[in-house]
Amino acid sequence: MKVLVWDKTKCIGCGICENVCSQTWFKEENREKSRIKIITSESGLDCNVCNQCGECIDVCPVEALNRDAQGIVRLDANACVGCMSCVGFCPSASMFFAPKEPIPFKCISCGVCVKSCPTGALTLEERPEPLERVFYRRHF
Amino acid sequence: MNVYQNPYNVAKMKEAHKLLTELTYEKQPLKMGYANRTLHINVSENTITSKPVTQEMKDVFTGGRGFDMKLLWDATNENTKWDSPENEIVIAAGAMGGITQYPGAGKSIVCGISPLTGAPVDSNVGGYFGPYLKFSGWDAIEVQGIAEKDIIIFIDGDAGKIQIFEAPEEDVNSHLLAEQMCDMFAKNEQEKKAIATVSAGVAAEHSFFGCLNFSFYDRRRQVARLKQAGRGGLGTLFRHKKIKGIVCKFSQLQADSNHVADLDRIKEIAADYHRELYEEDDKQCDMRHVGTAHLVELMNDYDLLPTHNYKFGRHDKAQKITSHVWREMFTQGIPDGCWYGCTMQCAKSVDRYTLRTGPYKGDIVSVDGPEYETAAAFGANMGIFDPHFIVEANFYCDTYGIDTISWGTGMSFVMECYENGIINKEITGGYDLSFGRGEEAIEMLHKMARGEGFGKIIGLGIRRMKKLFVEEYGADAAFLQDIGMECKGMEYSEYVTKESLAMQGGYGLALKGAQHDEAWLIFMDMVNNQIPTFEDKAEALHYFPMFRTWFGLQGLCKLPWNDVEPADNGETDEPAKVPKHLQNYVDLFNAITGNNIDQQELILQSERVYNFQRVFNLRLGFGTRKHDEIPYRSAGPVTNEEYLSREERYDKQLKEKYGWDPTGKSVDERRLKMRFFREEAYQKLCDAVYDRRGWDNNGVPTIEKITELGLANSGVMEVLKKYYQ
Known part of the structure; x- marks a missing residue:
């Protein structure tokens, strides 16, 4: 599966990726609604974006989170009841929410940010799909 | 998925239905947590009516248990007994009920005049019924009267229709009825989560401490699971009214079905709380893996685990029923919330359990629990330190519609009476009911379900048993008063209070x-x-x-x-109040209702x-x-x-x-x-x-x-x- 990878040495913190992302998915330039977060702090730049680990799949009470055929973890907006469980239980805190949006959102490795990044700091890289951690499929 | 040796036939059940009455109503969206009307059903007269909720009612009684008590008060009078036709079962969710964002927000509160105490009783229970009822358009439901024959009440919140029909073929026992209702009213497997059932069981008909089961469909296990409104005999009242089930269908649940005043604020508070739970639970109570059963060892360590009818507070064999046992027996890694979004997920389940006794012997079932109270009552208080006994008795108490606390404490009382010679084998029908006798205890439960022998006597509850033992068997009334652990007629739950005056x-x-x-x-x-x-x-x-x-x-x-608790809770001025969470509740109430x-x-x-x-x-x-x-x-x-x-x-x-x-x-x-x-x-x-x-x-x-x-x-x-x- 393809995972979005950020290169700290190349990022200049311009925020274009965030604007492009929110424009693509929410039709507005609003970094709060970006599925990738570039964080500026005293220690420099950092990035928070989903690594497709799939821990959230087991947390969702309505099975709205699943891997698609490409291995990407996707949220089914029709099934989601906005409970925020996945937001609190994401190991890397990469499931986001924003004002006026009733349900959370996450990176699905669509690659629009990769194309728009002026310094090539973002790439989609092939990674092995993690072992299936959904216990119930083994038990039931 | 449960496996039954005698499968049921839903088509045959439907054929036997006889519609008694129905009401079509106009659906209307909620306003800031309230539906602003309540539902009144009289099963003697087969009437269904709608009542408005006034602003004054909200100002004085707020909702939930407050609405229940107000409606029950208005429906009854000073002479109403538990079995009077005007007595009611009232169920309400409350203004905050049904929000999906903050854990623990799906409770129903059930009230009625109690068969066990004669006074009003309230019981707080999980499952989907209360929120679905509200989203179907009703802040509360009152069920009054006594039906002529067994009935089911069906509230279709999708279609805006309520029906009462005679239902002679459905099972009374909850684990079956809850599944039958899913099969009957859901179009397909996906829709089963939209069905919530309230039911009791056959033993509720022969005891004063019958409980109510509130179902929620577990889509991963493919089982209709059960949470209990245990205290005060509301299941007894339910079956006295000849109700088999109250079913609510609502399939349109969304992030803001409550139409709250400020959803963004709720999301912020909830995200922060979920994170805290993620970071702290493993270090604190470990609720997510063992539920309330983590308390067994804690209570034993502090000499608070009721042992042999509360004589003692610990036992050498307690480690046989402590949380490491339950961690192994409970299926791990599945969301176990009894309402959407509850990441505390203490509604644990022992799955693929093969029943060893009773009418369902050999069936393979999911057993909800045991929770701490049940493990403590059946394990330490009755002196039966056998997890399999606890699970087996837990299953049958639930499906028979019996409160595990009252039965466990009642059995413990009986066992002490037996060891003191107050009752004997002649009275018990040949059973040795000493502490530790698991096989005999479970047989008493099956007898209660059949309304037979000494099992039925146990169903009287401690207060009535004390009277009977004094009058019939010459017991010392003062001694029974001292050791019979009930107050107001309700059996004690499972904590030893001797060294804590405040807890007394x-x-x-x-x-x-x-x-x-x-x-x-x-x-x-x-x-x-x-x-x-x-x-x-x-x-x-x-x-x-x-x-x-x-x-x-x-x-x-x-x-x-x-x-x-928050990691820094110990450094606050009043850690016992958990100030941060207290403020969360204030903020959530305001964000939902628009109040301040x-x-x-x-x-x-x-x-x-x-x-x-x-x-x-x-x-x-x-x-x-x-x-x-x-x-x-x-x-x-x-x-x-x-x-x-x-x-x-x-x-x-x-x-x-x-x-x-x-x-x-x-x-x-x-x-x-x-x-x-x-x-x-x-x-x-x-x-x-x-x-x-x-x-x-x-x-x-x-x-x-x-x-x-x-x-x-x-x-x-x-x-x-x-x-x-």
């Missing part, structure tokens, strides 16, 4: 009977010594019962309040309903000081055996706390002296608590207090005048 009050001064949901003060009092004086204890016995009543007004679960309450107003909302319920008790002839009396075993050692088990502690207390030198005195003398001091302390505690609550010395709310709370309407004043003449 927590049980004795609880409105509905001996349940710990109003106050759990043992650690504050006994372990941490944070409330040393009578005034301190009275303050705690004012604040916490009021605060915890509020969960019932809102459709909330208590557990997310303090079964995980503060922490004081939160307590005031509860005080109104709490005092109203006390007056409701008075109206039915209860609710005074004498009804707050507790059995002595709750306060101290009844027997020399108990005294000697803690001899050093008791002797030290006599000398240092009470200034009485026990040296050279017999055990009898010391035990009786201890009793004198402890009984005196309990009375002083009552004085202090009544005063703090604004009640007179007899435990009756003063006119001033009632007026201050805005409850001085004609009905309430009429009741109070009788006490103030």
Whole structure:
């Protein structure tokens, strides 16, 4: 599966990726609604974006989170009841929410940010799909 | 998925239905947590009517348990008994009920005049029914009357239709009925989560402590699971009305089905709380893996685990039923919330369990629980330290519609009576009911389900059994009063309170009977010594019962309040209140309803309903000081055996706390002296608590207090005048 990878040495913190992302998915330039977060702090730049680990799949009470055929973890907006469980239980805190949006959102490795990044700091890289951690499929 | 040896036939069940009446209603969206109307159903007359919810009703009674009590009060009178046709089962979710974002927000609160106590009782339960009822357009449902034949009430919140029909073929037992309702009313597997059923079971027909089961469909296990409104015999009342099930269908659940005032604020609070749970639970209670069963070892360590009918507080075999056992038996890694978004997920389940006894022997089922109360009652209190017995009895109690606490505490009482020769094999029908006899105990449960023999006698509950044993078998009434762990007619839940005066009050001064949901003060009092004086204890016995009543007004679960705490909670001024979570509740209420309450107003909302319920008790002839009396075993050692088990502690207390030198005195003398001091302390505690609550010395709310709370309407004043003449 393809995972979005950020290169700290190349990022200049311009925020274009965030604007492009929110424009693509929410039709507005609003970094709060970006599925990738570039964080500026005293220690420099950092990035928070989903690594497709799939821990959230087991947390969702309505099975709205699943891997698609490409291995990407996707949220089914029709099934989601906005409970925020996945937001609190994401190991890397990469499931986001924003004002006026009733349900959370996450990176699905669509690659629009990769194309728009002026310094090539973002790439989609092939990674092995993690072992299936959904216990119930083994038990039931 | 459960595997049954005798599969049921839903088509045949449907064919046998006879429609008695139906109502089509206009669906309307909720407004800031309220549907603004309630549903009244009379099953004697087959009428279905809608009642408006006024602003005054919201201002005074808030919702949930408050609405329940108000509707029940209006429907009944001072002569209403539990089996009177006008008595009702009332169910409500509360204004906050059904939000998906914050854990523990899917509770239903059930009220009625109790078969067990004769007084109003409230019970707080998970499952999907309460929120689905509200989203279907109803803040509460009242069910009045007694049906001629077995019926099912079906509320279709999708179609806006309510039906009552005769249902002769469906099972009464809950694990089957809940699944049958899913198969009957859901179009497909996906839709089964939209079906929520309230049901009881066959043993509820033969006991006074029948429970109600509230279902939620577990899509991963493919099982309709059950949570219990356990206390006070509401299942008995349900079956007395000849109801097999109340079913609600609602398939349109969304992030904002409550149409709240400020969803963004709720999301912020919830995200922060979920994160805290993610980071802290493993280090604290480990609720996500073992649920409330983590308490077994904690209680055993602190000498608080009721053992052999509360004689002792620990047992050498306790490790056989502690949480490491349950961690193994519970399926891990699946969301176990009894409402959407509850990441505390304490609704654990033993799956693929093959039943060993009874009518379903050989069936493979999922068993909900055991929770702490059940593990403690069946394991330590009955002295049966066998996890498989606990799971088996837990399953049958649930499906038969029996409260595990009342049955476990009742059985423990019976076992002590048996060991004392008060009852014998001739009376029990040939069964040795000594402590530790698991096979005999489970047979008593099956007999109760069939309405047979001594099993049915156990179903009377401790208060009625005491009377029977005295009248029929010549038992010593005073001894039975001392060891029969009930207050107001309700069996104690599973904590030893002998060394915590405040917790004795927590049980004795609880409105509905001996349940710990109003106050759990043992650690504050006994372990941490944070409330040393009578005034301190009275303050705690004012604040916490009021605060915890509020969960019932809102459709909330208590557990997310303090079964995980912020990492820095210990550094706050009042860690016992968990200030951050308390403020969360205030903020959530405001974000849902658009109000602007503060922490004081939160307590005031509860005080109104709490005092109203006390007056409701008075109206039915209860609710005074004498009804707050507790059995002595709750306060101290009844027997020399108990005294000697803690001899050093008791002797030290006599000398240092009470200034009485026990040296050279017999055990009898010391035990009786201890009793004198402890009984005196309990009375002083009552004085202090009544005063703090604004009640007179007899435990009756003063006119001033009632007026201050805005409850001085004609009905309430009429009741109070009788006490103030």
